[in-house]
Amino acid sequence: MRVLSGIQSSGKLHIGNYFGAIAQFLELQHQAECFIFIADLHALTTLRDGDKLRGLTRDVALDYLALGLDPSKVALFRQSDIPEVTELLWILLSVTPMGLLERAVSYKDKLAHGISADAGLFTYPVLMAADILAYDSDEVPVGKDQIQHLEMARDIAIKLNAAFDPKYLHRLNEATAAAKAKGAAEHVSAPGLLKLPRARIQESRAVVPGLDGQKMSKSYGNTIDLFADDASTKKRIMSIKTDSTPVEAPKDPNATPVHALLKLFASVEEMAEIDRTFREGGKGYGHYKQRLAELFFEKFGEARKNRLELEKDPEKVERVLRDGAERARAAAAPVMERVRRAVGLR
Numbered sequence: 001m002r003v004l005s006g007i008q009s010s011g012k013l014h015i016g017n018y019f020g021a022i023a024q025f026l027e028l029q030h031q032a033e034c035f036i037f038i039a040d041l042h043a044l045t046t047l048r049d050g051d052k053l054r055g056l057t058r059d060v061a062l063d064y065l066a067l068g069l070d071p072s073k074v075a076l077f078r079q080s081d082i083p084e085v086t087e088l089l090w091i092l093l094s095v096t097p098m099g100l101l102e103r104a105v106s107y108k109d110k111l112a113h114g115i116s117a118d119a120g121l122f123t124y125p126v127l128m129a130a131d132i133l134a135y136d137s138d139e140v141p142v143g144k145d146q147i148q149h150l151e152m153a154r155d156i157a158i159k160l161n162a163a164f165d166p167k168y169l170h171r172l173n174e175a176t177a178a179a180k181a182k183g184a185a186e187h188v189s190a191p192g193l194l195k196l197p198r199a200r201i202q203e204s205r206a207v208v209p210g211l212d213g214q215k216m217s218k219s220y221g222n223t224i225d226l227f228a229d230d231a232s233t234k235k236r237i238m239s240i241k242t243d244s245t246p247v248e249a250p251k252d253p254n255a256t257p258v259h260a261l262l263k264l265f266a267s268v269e270e271m272a273e274i275d276r277t278f279r280e281g282g283k284g285y286g287h288y289k290q291r292l293a294e295l296f297f298e299k300f301g302e303a304r305k306n307r308l309e310l311e312k313d314p315e316k317v318e319r320v321l322r323d324g325a326e327r328a329r330a331a332a333a334p335v336m337e338r339v340r341r342a343v344g345l346r
Helices: 015-028 050-067 083-093 098-102 105-112 124-133 144-164 168-181 230-238 257-265 268-280 285-310 314-343
Strands: 002-008 033-039 074-078 139-142 198-201
Touching (some): 002 015, 015 033, 033 314, 050 074, 098 124, 124 144, 230 285, 257 268
16 A cells, blocks of 8 residues: 655654654554655645745655654655656646635635735645645555545546546446445545545544634734744743633633633643533643643654754765655656657657
């Protein structure tokens, strides 16, 4: 089974990235053939500084390796090092309906937050589809908020498959009917030019709240970065939004992101005690924030030390990215050969 994941190099990695995707991928590297790309092309939709992009791309590689990604098991590479992806992007754009892109929730969300509506942002889901489809990926780890992008990748793949294979939709409909008869109609696939990937959803930690209670995102500036210095990390944790409930009063877990963030770090036993004191009162929000900071440094202390060591050997990181790109291109080659022949480019 081939599993693919990617992350933008448009900012520092944060705990939302870790719990939403990275932790799951670190487990998957022992169970499947894993590809992970640093999405520097995607980052161009928001980043307009070449030196900063290069630095952030390097930082993402350092972060993944420090957190425990094993380059002997995982192909870690830069998105921009795979020309097959941008070639496939154009082919997919030729069959992608405008209406499909206009319905993208993330596109609407970014517009609502004042991010410029350029063509790169609008066609973002098609580049994401090319990333996924270029390697015959079987599964893609996603959060609940990203399911639509995975479904769009499947829809676009179906469009291309059907456009150049008149029997494809018949095979897909037969497979769908057979799956429904067995009560398993989700993520149905059928042989075609492009394989239809499945979503792998981490239900319990699919969405991580930020400092303000919204989804944690670099775009919203509400993150707790994984590798920021100790002082600034502690300061951000202590700035998490709360209401004005007095120390002695019971507290609503939904009134602050602190409770949800503690659930990511605390043991079952400790979380039961936190729930009790939330219900009964007697502890202020500052107490819970302080404990969250302690748990953060306990969990990521070793990775933070590992990263400092990796920074001393930048050539090692570059070798990892080059080797990963070679493996990724080898996987994309047969896919692109099928597609080129089918559409008439060969």
